Amino acid sequence: MASTTVNGVGSGIDIQGIVKALVDADRAPKQTQINTQSQKATTQLSSIGKIQSALDAFRGAIKSMTDDNSFSGLTGTSSNEKVATMTTAQGAANGSFNLVVNKLAQPSKLSTVTLAGGASTVVNKGDTATTLTISQSGKKFDLSVPPGATLQQVRDSINTQFGTVGLSANIVTDSTGSRMVLTSTTGGVGSDLTLSGNSGIDTGYKVIDTPQNAEYTIDNVPYTSKTNNITDAVSGVSIKLLSVSPPVDTKDPDGPKATTTISVTTSTAALKSGVKGFVDSYNALLKAMNAETKVTKDAAGNSVSATLTGDANMRSLQSSLRAEFNALSGNGTIKSLAQFGISTDSGTGLLTMDDKTFDKIALTNSADISSMFSGKTGLLARMTNATEGYAKATTGIFATRTTALSDSLKTLSKDQAELDVHVADLQASLTRKYAAMDSLVAQLRQQSNNIMGTLNALNNQKNN
Template sequence: MAGSTVSGIGSNIDTQAIVKSLVDAERVPKQTQINTQSLKATTTLSSIGKIQAALDAFRGALTSMGTDSSFTGLTGSSSNEKVATMTAGNGASNGSFSLVVSQLASASKISTKTFAGGASSVVNSGTTPTTLTISQSGKNYDLSVPAGATLQQVRDSINSQFSTSGLSANVLTDSTGSRLVLTSTNMGVGSDITLSGNSGIDVGATVVEVPKNAKYTIDGSIALESKSNTISEAVSGVSIKLLSVSPKDATTGDFTPTTIAVSTNSPVIKSGVKGFIDTYNALVKAISAETKVTMGADGTPTAGALTGDASMRTLMSSIRNELNSMSGSGTLKSLAQFGVSTDSTTGLLTLDDKKWDKAVATNAADINSIFSGDNGLLKRLTNATEGYAKSSTGTLAERSKTLSDTLTDLAKQQASLDERMTLLTTSLSAKYTAMDSLVAKLRAQSDSIMTTLNALNNPKDS
């Protein structure tokens, strides 16, 4: 073969090159198909994953917005934050009220007798474990006190075993010795702690503090009580945290009321709407990045992995339909009426500040009704994307599974192709080796015959 590398011992023909060429000719069509399909499946799977992550983030933000006061625009204030602070949530409305706190809620606290040996005093000098039973609100918590246990070890065991049940223990030490003090995080009348059992630790225990209810009045009404210093049921949508008893007037001796007020804060509402716009735009950008056609430096268009994808078009159509639908119970029922518009080129939302300021000046309350409730925008967008976002049965999850299965199948095809080409290489190599050996034998025979003939044609002189 002209131009080939000599490798055949007998034939002087590059048999390895011939074998490689034949194997490559057999491999290339199938290898090209596998490579093309693998690249497409991998790229598409990556794009689906990015959109799945963006959609999950979008839906998570919708949930957060639905549980906080992003769109109520209501803020709370207290005239004396040393007495009480407050937070306005869903269900709150504008208004103010007068609060007087005459007593804070407190927890039960009980102390053991004093152990002269301090925190290292042995409280179980026997050879077998004993039991300390701590009772509260009808529940018993049994603590095993092993032989040789010290007061400090009992304290540590209580905290490690019962802290999630609202119990805590400390060792207080003075010149007379140490004592174990148990306190409850549960407050209010009826949450008393008592000690019993056969450990002896309960003997001589004394009550340090009796649990009490918080006592207060709102707008001078009848006395109210709470087992906690956090009050959430007294005023709709308002959570009040009591911090101290109301101060008394030096002249009259009467409690000085604290004014708790709820008012609309337009900047807070605007911040909530801008937060929604940012969240929405992040999803649109993520989808656009995977579906748009980009132009290269040479003007050649390059399609995204999901360009023209029907499911992406359907997803965005569902979202936009809900965005453009009218909702709410107020005078203004759409975001467009508050200055929120969609860019015709990018699909991103923008806010016209002038139009916003004009609309919110008289219709601020309408924003909350547009977003909140079972028919609000947040709920409707969540429902519209549900079919795509389900972790195992959603459209995106199923497509990801299909693409993963495709890649697994292609990997099997690649392994099969590699095995087949290895066998073909072995087979062809054996055949060409045999051919080369045969040519070598024939050439040797030819050389022998030519030698004989040459001898006959050139006889020696007698």
């Protein structure tokens, strides 16, 4: 016993060691269970989060390709991009149009009076809040101006509260002071801004710009628009007006204006770019899926499973994606990806594109390729439908699993807290019991020592 740590005064026993051993033995099974389940839930949560993110990115790319009409095989050009630019969308067709811009759409803009004290000038010097009312197109936006508010604070409040409806305020400062300039993203005739109320800064304001409509002609047919972004003049074509058309003769600024040609033409390069974009987006998703499901080898050559290896949801998603690739689609003679140079790696499932094969097929069958991807039965729409049940934000398969795993971790956290309390109580209880035993042993030893002392004294007297 010489080497034993003694912290029991009466017994000489290692009470601390005994208590620790008993507590550790009691704690170990539950602690192991909590640790194992927590690690599993955490790694699965991380892996599913990566898959969800990759799937969202893939679906977002598909939506952009659909909205941008990436597989139409059409491209739009403008002969003068200083005057107007254009893009093609669904419904566009080959053709060219002559555009002349006579006026740009213009929003309303007004300015408050100049305050000599600058942006920090207090505009509400009273003890109660005042109101600044901004009116536009029959709508009123009331801003409460608290006591002590400065011009800068009013400006910030307008941008914070009304920025989402297109109102914007700025402070302009010169040698005479500061003034607030108010404008709107809503333009066109009838969208005038006005100020009213009792804030003090609503009086004396002046109009800087009066709103006006854009005025332009397409093939000599006149049009007007409240915005410079034209989406309804030519089917499937979006035109952005940037400046008034310059005059044909620079020496005669009031003479006839130069024509800008807006053209929609077939472009195999545009179609190829769309297909490559799809291939890259799909491969990014598949790489994320492979990383979480593949089986690898460790240094000893043993198989090591990934977090989601063999996962039923992952197998189902992979099967759904492959099924859409194997399905024939389109309106022409080209109905499969392999026919125009898209091949699938047998090991990884990743797609590769043979440029030479694509270029050759696209020269004569670009419409077939386009129809394979586009429309309600095209590959883009089918891929969107195939992944819908997995990707929904709150009710999708992965979202539901994420919620369940998060709830499981919360439960395990509570279990851990309860186990910690149990262990602390057990340790305190055992410590008290062993301390009581040690005290009893100390008393018994003291009594023994007293008895032995008495007997020794009697023996000494007898010997004497």
